Amino acid sequence: MSTQQDKRIHFIGAGNMASAMLRGLVSSGFKPGSLSCSSPAEAETKRLVDELGISASADNLEYLRDCDAIVLGVKPQILQSVCQELAPFLASADRQPIVISIAAGTTTQSISSWLKQDPDLLPLVRSMPNTPAQVGMGASGLFATAAVKPDQKALTQEIFEAFGIAVWVEDESQLHAVTALSGSGPAYVFEFIKGLADAGVSLGLQPDVSRQLAEATVAGAAKLCAVSHAEEIAGLQRKVMSPGGTTEQGVRVLQSEELTATVRRAMEAARDQSLYLAGEGPALAKN
Ligand SMILES: NC(=O)c1ccc[n+]([C@@H]2O[C@H](COP(=O)([O-])OP(=O)(O)OC[C@H]3O[C@@H](n4cnc5c(N)ncnc54)[C@H](OP(=O)(O)O)[C@@H]3O)[C@@H](O)[C@H]2O)c1
Incomplete structure (x- = not known):
């Protein structure tokens, strides 16, 4: 104790x-x-x-x-x-x-x-x-x-x-940044899990099978990232991506659709709302 x-x-x-x-x-x-x-x-x-x-x-x-x-x-x-x-x-x-x-x-x-x-x-x-x-x-x-x-x-x-x-x-x-990242973050990850699971269904998987695979993939990738603490995330990503393989094609689409820029915009919106709710910033357009 x-x-x-x-x-x-x-x-x-x-x-x-x-x-x-x-x-x-x-x-x-x-x-x-x-x-x-x-x-x-x-x-x-x-x-x-x-x-x-x-x-x-x-x-x-x-x-x-x-x-x-x-x-x-x-x-x-x-x-x-x-x-x-x-x-x-x-x-x-x-x-x-x-x-x-x-x-x-x-x-x-x-x-x-x-x-x-x-x-x-x-x-x-x-x-x-x-x-x-x-x-x-x-x-x-x-x-x-x-x-x-x-x-x-x-x-x-x-x-x-x-x-x-x-x-x-x-x-x-x-x-405010913590709020935008880890406070609101579970909802962003749920959105991503939903995207994986829905896409799995559209590719022909049963809904429960697709959701299980999506959840376990996100949890497993997060765990692998955490235990490989010192390693660059890009390095972990390269280990899944063999040249000419399937992952390379999927990641290429995510990068061309600017996933990281979208995540940054989502966090900026959450941060701005946190500032607004604390009386430290202007109302966002949708308020
Ligand atoms: N949930 C989250 O994701 C999250 C994340 C980060 C921070 N927080 C913060 O955590 C705090 C609590 O959120 P929560 O989701 O746990 O809310 P919650 O489930 O509604 O819990 C609030 C509790 O306070 C009780 N309460 C109401 N008036 C009280 C009084 N005068 N004296 C003592 N207790 C009273 C409520 O009872 P009644 O049900 O009878 O009203 C309820 O048991 C919030 O300030 C929130 O900002 C929450």
Whole structure:
């Protein structure tokens, strides 16, 4: 057991993302007795209590005493009211827990002001996890304010690595790029898997056979890429492409149709929408 795994962690909210994180924490060795959540959604909290053996309450303040970390796991639109509820607790707490927000598009500046805390003194992490967290394969981007201490950063890293990989960005504005890449990325990959599967059917495969092959090909290629970490992706691609072979013909079409430029335009659109939702950029044409 790592030194972090008996730390007390409370989740405000018990929805999709908080549940995925709690499942990851328990399965990676964090003690259920040190984990808790709160939410008005009784069915969701009961399921987590029964499944994981953690504690839960409908009262957001009940389990905050002696917490090492408080995870804000509610929707962005109710984050302000939740923060206002927590503010008196933080003002009177003997020791300052780290506050970790998973809310998309809400700045550390806003969260600090809603918590009535000095942004230079509040240990606050803003994160962008993604939905593969639900199967223990999340990819999270993390930003820490200056007040986050090294041990709090280590605890945060371990929390997010309980359900995938976690990387730190140095500038909060880089979370817009993280949102466009790993936050929205699962949907781009689903689109690609759908394209493979549909095309397989049009070439004569049964739908279930085609979908299985498409899913396993994407998962297998991603795994191969990850374990060949230092190797250039172009090098991995060349290994599949023998001169005059089938793959060369397929890749030639993808390149002539500018797949990489299309992906870049998709990410720029997602980044621009992230800026717009954060009040930092203009509305896109379709808004
Ligand atoms: N899902 C994703 O892909 C994803 C990815 C990255 C980040 N995020 C972020 O994760 C956060 C949660 O998203 P989600 O998909 O997990 O949402 P969700 O499933 O709707 O979960 C939100 C939970 O908060 C509860 N809640 C509502 N009001 C509350 C209050 N006053 N105090 C405590 N809990 C309250 C909800 O209960 P009720 O159901 O009764 O309202 C629900 O259990 C969001 O901020 C989102 O931006 C999500």
